[in-house]
Amino acid sequence: MTDSEERGHLLTEQINPDSQNLDQLTSLELVELFNREDAKTLSAIAAASSQLAQAIDCTAEALSQGGRLFYVGAGTSGRLGVLDAAECPPTFCTPSELVQGIIAGGAGALVRSSEELEDRQENGAEAIAHRHVTELDVVVGISAGGTTPFVHGAIRAARQRGATTIMLACVPFEQVSIEADLDIRLLVGPEVLAGSTRLKAGTVTKMALNIISTGVMVQLGKVYGNRMVDVAVTNKKLHDRALRILQDLTSLSRKDAGLLLERSGRKVKLALLMHWTGLDNQQGDRLLTQHQGNLRAAVQSSKNGSSNS
Structure with a gap:
């Protein structure tokens, strides 16, 4: 030294x-x-x-x-x-x-x-x-x-x-x-x-x-409001958090939030988009991809598309 x-x-x-x-x-x-x-x-x-x-x-x-x-x-x-x-x-x-x-x-x-x-x-x-x-x-x-x-x-x-x-x-x-x-x-x-x-x-x-x-x-669109909508559902604590996010933002029951989460492949952001727009799993995933994963932009795009149709 x-x-x-x-x-x-x-x-x-x-x-x-x-x-x-x-x-x-x-x-x-x-x-x-x-x-x-x-x-x-x-x-x-x-x-x-x-x-x-x-x-x-x-x-x-x-x-x-x-x-x-x-x-x-x-x-x-x-x-x-x-x-x-x-x-x-x-x-x-x-x-x-x-x-x-x-x-x-x-x-x-x-x-x-x-x-x-x-x-x-x-x-x-x-x-x-x-x-x-x-x-x-x-x-x-x-x-x-x-x-x-x-x-x-x-x-x-x-x-x-x-x-x-x-x-x-x-x-x-x-x-x-x-x-x-x-x-x-x-x-x-x-x-x-x-x-x-x-x-x-x-x-x-x-x-x-x-x-x-x-x-x-x-x-980068990883957050909606102040919710971690891109949370990785990898354990019981995070599964509970995902359910509560869905319940809070959709007013669904815990049971229905759980069903929605499973239909989305345990992707909170996709689950929210599906619920708010009526899109299925694949349609929602494509729309999110088009908007670089930004949930708010994807929802707005879906609304604009509906109003123009």
């Missing part, structure tokens, strides 16, 4: 003046301190709202044109990216390759500390090459301190391949320069435990990823 670069100037490494007596606090005082500090994540998200909206728009456009979304990070940042990516298939019924998380060290780093692997830019570049990233794709680099070599290597390689690049970091622009198409800074200040970016930085990162991925899926 070579000598490390001085990082004490970074916001994420600085000492929080409000927690310098952390080891002398009662448990209640500690909880109250964390609560005050965590409230800063809301302000950070608010300050970055316009940039987060840009991230949603450009990512949704890319995915609608056949692109993919990649999150790239190391340590906590990498785990958060993998977590958000892993939640997309069950929540929105997306193919596993549509949203992917890349973490330095691979799957083993999810459960085992592999921090030394984040120092290799070439590994980040190799991860991008391995997934055959193209100009259709979006690559989101996640680095609390903004300096992670693995992430920088990935972002640089993605840019060279023409992909849209987005960066999430928790340090000011003047402290770290990052070459990305969209550079989002989530400034939550120094951590309660100095340098432990799994705390506020991790929390605000998870909030940002929640917003981006959900916003993208809304634009």
Whole structure:
């Protein structure tokens, strides 16, 4: 290991003046301190709202044109990216390759500390090459301190391949320069435990990823109102949720909602379209395909067709 670069100037490494007596606090005082500090994540998200909206728009456009979304990070940042990516298939019924998380060290780093692997830019570049990233794709680099070599290597390689690049970091622009198409800074200040970016930085990162991925899926028609109408019905909990969505939106009894769900092949979105339009399974599926899976557009199209006939 070579000598490390001085990082004490970074916001994420600085000492929080409000927690310098952390080891002398009662448990209640500690909880109250964390609560005050965590409230800063809301302000950070608010300050970055316009940039987060840009991230949603450009990512949704890319995915609608056949692109993919990649999150790239190391340590906590990498785990958060993998977590958000892993939640997309069950929540929105997306193919596993549509949203992917890349973490330095691979799957083993999810459960085992592999921090030394984040120092290799070439590994980040190799991860991008391995997934055959193209100009259709979006690559989101996640680095609390903004300096992670693995992430920088990935972002640089993605840019060279023409992909849209987005960066999430928790340090000011003047402290770290990052070459990305969209550079989002989530400034939550120094951590309660100095340098432990799994705390506020991790929390605000998870909030940002929640917003981006959900916003993208809304634009892709994976949501109707605030219901996850593309939910994958893969277990009892999700089967119950699917039934309740159908009941709420159609006023059917639970029994009839269940029959409708089965006729649709356990596809909530298709079941709703069938109920509202009178189309059969195959007709509804074709209409949804014509409208890129957007239920609201498909329903409106059916109404327009009926009124014109």
